[in-house]
Amino acid sequence: MNTIDSYAISLHRPFRDRSFGLVRKFLRINWLFVLCVCALAGVGYAAMYSAAGGASTPYANSQLYRFLASLLLMLALALVDIRLIAKLSWPSYLLGILLLVAVAKFGHTGLGAKRWMTIGGVEIQPSELMKLFLAMGLAAWFHRASYERAGNVFFLIPPILLILLPVGLILKEPNLGTAVITAAIGGTIMAGAGVRWWKFALVFAVIAIAAPVLYHHLHDYQRARIVTFMNPGSDPLGAGYNIIQSKIALGSGGFSGQGFLHGTQNQLNFLPEKQTDFVFTIIAEEFGFIGSIAVLGLLFGIVSIAFYTALRCNHQYGRLVALGIGTNFFLYCFVNLSMVMGLIPVGGVPLPLISYGGSALTAVMLGFGVLMSVHVHRDVEFAVEEF
Amino acid sequence: MKREITSRASFSRRAVLIGAAQFGLFGAIATKLYNLQVVQHGKYATLAQANSISERLIAPERGIITDRFGVILAGNQQHWRALFMKAQCPDPEAVLDNFSKLVALSDDERARIDTDIADRPQYIPVLLKDFLQWPDMAAIEVNTPNLPGVIIEVGTSRIYPFGAALSHTVGYVGRPNRAEAKSDTVLALPGMRIGRAGAEAGQDQPLRGAPGFVQTETNVHGEVVREVASDGGTGGQTVTLSIDTGMQAMALQRLGALPGVAVVMDAQNGEILAMASNPGFDPSLFDKGVPTDVWKGWMADPSHPLQDRTISGLYAPGSTFKPTVALAALKSGSLTPDSYLTCTGSFTLGDHLFWCDNHVAHGTINLTTALQVSCDVFFYQVALGVGENNISAMAKQLGIGTDLQMDMPHASPGLVPTLDWARAHNIHWAPGNTVVQGIGQGYTQVTPVALATMMARVASGLAVGPHITRRVGGALQVGANAADWPALDVDDRHLALVRQGLFEVVNTPQGTAFAARLMLPNVQMAGKTGTAQVHNDSAAEKMKNFDAEKMAFLDRPNGLFVGFAPYDNPRYATAVIVEHGNWGAKSAAPIARDLLTYAVLNDPAGRDAPLGGQPTASISVPAIAATDVPANADNGTAVASTTTQTQ
Structure with missing residues (x-):
């Protein structure tokens, strides 16, 4: 009841004053959300500590510093007026595309794909940033669209191009996993904007029919290339070595786990580079099913708060951006966990907030900053005409 | 205002639907986790019992190279070798000392073994000695209790039945050097070879195959109790060259003692049927390492046999x-x-x-x-x-x-x-x-x-x-047809x-x-x-x-x-x-x-079986026939034939 009341009141008392106090804004931040984020980072710290055999170096401390820096960035971003952020949507989108083109030209190769580049000593992965920028761009486009207008086919051509351009560039890296996630985020935002369901059904049907026919007409060596493309360098030892070890780690954890720092799979280094993509195996082995479910709960907590933020927001831009950011986080988790359990063969997707590494963390926290800005500025007057 | 409400209502309905779908997928993940961690816990716990299961990768057998009619040009010969698994051994230094009392190890070999043990991941065994003789084998078997972590297994080495006749075309393999072993863990496996010349180098990737693994349960003393799981890996693919060995043999025979070259090509598709370069060399020497005097001889030879x-x-x-x-x-x-x-x-x-x-x-x-x-x-x-x-x-x-x-x-x-x-x-x-x-x-x-x-x-x-490559793993390569x-x-x-x-x-x-x-x-x-x-x-x-x-x-x-x-x-x-x-x-x-x-x-030209069905390769080929290659021979015989080979 309470929520509905405050929602009703806020409708009658919109913030006409754009510069309402920083302190009030700060207090409006969703602190339950920040708590969830910090809790997951804490889990990550424990996993890094364990991966190093019970030491805060080389992973745990450096990851902690990176997290604290990006947390400050997130809180700062939360105080920036969402209307300003919205105005920056198009430049951001353009920047993302430029970075993707730059990485194709000057980037260096990791795990069989050209997806990294170094700017001022900081390693960035433009495809991670692009997912946020795409969500902002699409939200800006659909902000001015009525439900009727979202049903117009011609109105949908520009956003489809907005999605296909970065997806194509990411596919060329090649990074199929991120390309599919990017496309899925775009699709989800379009669904949220009111694009009719049958159009999605049509697109899926066309893909489902065309794919096997296309595949059938390829030469053997072209098929082999596609298989390599789907799975670049993710399994260098062959024989499904990583997946076997990963499943052993999960399964041997049991209900309550082998105990912190006592996971044999982890401590005996059966999984190479386990602190990155396979970090979940450390938690599952040492803290068992209980620990895994707790982490799963925290992850879903973040997704839920993102959706809650979207539902409460009084302007279409904020709703769509929040939906995109929540879905991005969900897809990260879903793809990573499915990979760790051997359900899908795609590699190169980390578990956000927990895996070791800076570029995905920074991109996710930037998104969370925008999400919190949506939450803080949920009731601002944000007319269609402001674009 | 009406538009805003319609748009918002639509969004809310859809967002709830999408959220529910994502919740459902999280639920599926949780269910699968429950299945892995609680239901199947017993199975995986056995696999992961502290220090009791060790895993070891096994080198795949290198693919063979044949001529267009299936005559083997590069095959594999079995021999015994001793490997060492550090995961199964509490004190490697002591074990190595015991081992070297049974089988002589030179200072160089000992230094290499020490570096390998320090460098390699747990699941990669380290080669102690290959081409073991029967007395060495017996000595190791008897002293097993003093040698935890030492494993004896059958390995393969490369054999070239036609020797110098096809030495340049088929090429030869060598042991990966340290940098190569670091760049690709699979190459660190004992027995892995890299093609260095000819078809062995040109088709190195398909010839290599993918490694298998063995998981064994060992007791506190490092003795193997049982094998838990194993996967033989995938052997390298057979590479079929376009060469007609009979024609190649004839070319060499006609060149005789004169340095020279004879090439015969299928004019319709560029497949090479014979490419004789006289003189040649013994390509099998590279597998074990070329003896210094042989190498010096090659270098000093004015007719440049290696070229x-x-x-x-x-x-x-x-x-x-x-x-x-x-x-x-x-x-x-x-x-x-x-x-x-x-x-x-x-x-x-x-x-x-x-x-x-x-x-x-x-x-x-x-x-x-x-x-x-x-x-x-x-x-x-x-x-x-x-x-x-x-x-x-x-x-x-x-x-x-x-x-x-x-x-x-x-x-x-x-x-x-x-x-x-x-x-x-x-x-x-x-x-x-x-x-x-x-x-x-x-x-x-x-x-x-x-x-x-x-x-x-x-x-x-x-x-x-x-x-020269006609087929890889049986599949005809692009370029085999005039079209x-x-x-x-x-x-x-x-x-x-x-x-x-x-x-x-x-x-x-x-x-x-x-x-x-x-x-x-x-x-x-x-x-x-x-x-x-x-x-x-x-x-x-x-x-x-x-x-x-x-x-x-x-x-x-x-x-x-x-x-x-x-x-x-x-x-x-x-x-x-x-x-x-x-x-x-x-x-x-x-x-x-x-x-x-x-x-x-x-x-x-264009044939995969000789005209008339009889192998043409029987025309004046060097002494070692293709049948000498023990494809799956009894181990004892294989060791014996290795011994004669090395003499």
Whole structure:
């Protein structure tokens, strides 16, 4: 009841004053959300500590510093007026595309794909940033669209191009996993904007029919290339070595786990580079099913708060951006966990907030900053005409 | 306001739906986790019992290499080897000391083992000693309790049944060096080899295969209690070369003791049927490491046995270059089929005199006659007329002086000079340089494979590329069919004219290779002889009537022959070079004739089984037969045969 009341009141008392106090804004931040984020980072710290055999170096401390820096960035971003952020949507989108083109030209190769580049000593992965920028761009486009207008086919051509351009560039890296996630985020935002369901059904049907026919007409060596493309360098030892070890780690954890720092799979280094993509195996082995479910709960907590933020927001831009950011986080988790359990063969997707590494963390926290800005500025007057 | 509410209501409905779907997928993940962690916990707990399960990767067996009819050219031979797993051993130093009391280890070997143990991941065993003898084996077996972590297993080493006969074509393997083992963990496995030359290097990836693994449960003392799981891995794929071993053996037999090269190619698709480079070497020595004295011998040998002359030997083409010059001139229009030029036995350019062969005056002749009698003066004039850049462009189109994209390493593109090249190398290019280019002397250098390719392209009119890989894992490779190759951008009438000239070379009494014509009914060979000077004696160069038989061996010219057969329906192209063989017509042409006779009679092109069903490889192959390779022989026998092999 309470929520509905405050929602009703806020409708009658919109913030006409754009510069309402920083302190009030700060207090409006969703602190339950920040708590969830910090809790997951804490889990990550424990996993890094364990991966190093019970030491805060080389992973745990450096990851902690990176997290604290990006947390400050997130809180700062939360105080920036969402209307300003919205105005920056198009430049951001353009920047993302430029970075993707730059990485194709000057980037260096990791795990069989050209997806990294170094700017001022900081390693960035433009495809991670692009997912946020795409969500902002699409939200800006659909902000001015009525439900009727979202049903117009011609109105949908520009956003489809907005999605296909970065997806194509990411596919060329090649990074199929991120390309599919990017496309899925775009699709989800379009669904949220009111694009009719049958159009999605049509697109899926066309893909489902065309794919096997296309595949059938390829030469053997072209098929082999596609298989390599789907799975670049993710399994260098062959024989499904990583997946076997990963499943052993999960399964041997049991209900309550082998105990912190006592996971044999982890401590005996059966999984190479386990602190990155396979970090979940450390938690599952040492803290068992209980620990895994707790982490799963925290992850879903973040997704839920993102959706809650979207539902409460009084302007279409904020709703769509929040939906995109929540879905991005969900897809990260879903793809990573499915990979760790051997359900899908795609590699190169980390578990956000927990895996070791800076570029995905920074991109996710930037998104969370925008999400919190949506939450803080949920009731601002944000007319269609402001674009 | 109404629009805002409609839009928002739609969003809310849809967001709730999408959120519910995501919740459902999270639920599926949780269910799968429950299944793995709680339901199947017992199974995985056994697999992960602290320190009791150790896993070890197993090297896959390298794929075999066969000729086009399935005759094994590179196989695997089994032997015993001792490995060490540090995960199963509490005190590696003590175990190594015990081991070296049983099996002698040199200081170098011991140092390598120590580095490997420190470097390698747990699941990669370290090689202690391979090619174990029976007494060593017995000693290790008896002392097992003192040697925790030491494993004895069957490994394979490479064996080449035809030895030197196919040493360059099949190539050889070597042990990965430390940097390679670091870059790819699989290469750190004992028994893994890397192809270093020939087809072994060209097809290294498919030959390697994927490793398997063994998981064993061990007790506290490191003794193996039981095997928990294993996967044999995937052996390397069989690589089928386009080589016909019988033809290759014949080529070597005909070259005999003379250093030289013979290449036979399928003119319709570029498949190489024989590529003999004489002399060869024993490729199996590389698997274990070449003994120092053997290596020094190879390095000191003036006939360079390690060099694959077929793809990296550079020769002046001599008169075998004339068809290329002719086609260049016909294409540019500076020469027509009806052009007649006069040979008075010599040609003067400025103050320089260029002689024709033996000072013979051939009179006023056209292109086909000039090819038939190999008139140098005719081609001096043609070359001057068409120019070095046009000659170079045509040569590249025919496969000379260009990278042919061979499927084996170390192939040289050769060189056909252009003005740009001369400028880049600070060489003053005088018209005289163009004149001698007309008869394939001067700066022009070609590989025998390029000459054979030129002949194949002229014969078939297709821009075929030379290659030796016919099948990988049974699958026919791109390029095995004539339809895979584009047509040559040369006028068919010009090609026909040159082919006619080459026909007259071999099949008319005035032709330079009449003595080497095919003695077969209704089948004719066409071709071109060449005699290319290898030394720079200016007197002999000017006289051009030297008596080659009386010259020092290393000063004698190389004998060359390029040809194809059948003339009516070209299928086989060949290039033969006999180093210091004097006249190409006498030294190289008879070998080409015999090879093309063999080719026409056995007709191996396009076939995967020999004509008549009988393996042709039984013709005069070296002593070791393919049957000596123990594919799955009893271990004892294998060890015994290894012993004899190493002697």
